[in-house]
Amino acid sequence: MFMKNFNLILVIGATASGKTRLGVELARQLEGEIISADSRQVYKGLDIGSGKDLAEYGEVPHHLIDIVEPGHEYNAFQFQQDFFEAFTDIQSRNKQPILVGGTGLYVDAVVSGYEFVQLDKDFALRSELDLQPLEQVQKLLLELDAVQYEKTDLTVRPRLYRAIEIAKNKQAAPKPAKALPEIRPLYFGIQWDRKVLRKRIKTRLKERFEQGMVEEVQGLLDSGVSHEQLEYYGLEYRFVSQYIAEQISYEEMFDRLNTAIGQYAKRQETWFRRIEKHGGKIHWLQGSGDIYQQACEVLAGLG
Structure with missing residues (x-):
């Protein structure tokens, strides 16, 4: 299914808002394929801390997950190139591309067509x-x-x-050697009451530790990934690495990590406001309700 005025569906929202689930439900309904816009899910072995939730995808094809080895410094320029390769491939098979993210810079890199x-x-x-x-x-x-x-x-x-x-x-900045494909985005944003979102963040964090996040980070260290490289991979890997190095206690690690993720969620909200300030139309879905049904109503209204 291709909509006349849009060639890319984007599912955005703060961390722990439920983006992957909505992306998967839309992909099933629209014969779509998901492109992940997450700066950590590109790495093999960064599973629990990055929230890959691969089982949630089921039979839905997904792209730009587990494509590089830990230690490689993947960046927005590489993501832009990889995205357009996947985007073109998906369109060539008459499927609907759905970008789920995640990392604001990565989303901007494709929607705004950054000249890196x-x-x-x-x-x-x-x-x-x-x-x-x-x-x-x-x-x-x-x-x-x-x-x-x-x-x-x-x-x-x-x-x-x-x-x-x-x-x-x-x-x-030099001009790109060739023009990038035009992106006509349809934004779906998942919105939660801030107190509820904070509770969801804390609950998810507890679940990740129960699933073995400390063991995952220890495994990365044992495989040769340095503490310095883990700093680059974001909040969960940074604080767990510090705990393993006995720089902080378990309780301090959890509390500081929970606070830092909450602060990150606030920065994501600032990015959403900037999208709207610059003319982007975000169809906000209330997380407390049936977000898939709300999205379907928006799609029906667009024809």
Whole structure:
């Protein structure tokens, strides 16, 4: 099924809002295939901490999950290339592409058609930034590019450094060798009361520890992934790595991680507001109700 005015359905929402489930239900209804827009689900072995929930996909085809080995620094430019390859393939088979995410920068990379600068790491700049307090590095990024600031994990120095490198070189961005396919997005956003979302985040976090998240991180370390690399893979892997290294207690790890995920959810909400501020139409679905039925009503109204 292809809608005349849209060629990509996007399912967005804060972490723990239920995006994957809605994406799967829509894919079954619309003969669609899911493209994941999650910066960690691309990695093999990052399963529990990234919330892959592969069993939830069932028979629904999915793309850009488990495509690179841990240790490789996958980025938004690579995602953009991989997305359009999957998008074109799905369309060629008369199926409906459904993007589920996740990572704001990745979604923007395909919807806005970013012209990425292919930059090597600026080791001189990074050496200077290493000497500055984290708060000062965050302030520098905010001064350089407020939009990039909102989409960057502000607690991970390598991500901050990369965002600063990109911001400093934006004006020198070359035109792409070929035009990217036009994306006409239909946004579905899942919305929860903030207190309810916080409860969902905490419940899901407990479940992930029960499923073996500490053991997963220990396995990654045993396979040769360093503590420094785990910092790059986001909140769960960072705090569990610190716990394994005996830098923090189990209770401190859980509490700090739960708080940090809540703060991340707030940053995601800021990104949603920016989409709307720049003219994007998000069809908000209330998480307390039947989100699939609400989405079907929107689709029916669009014809």
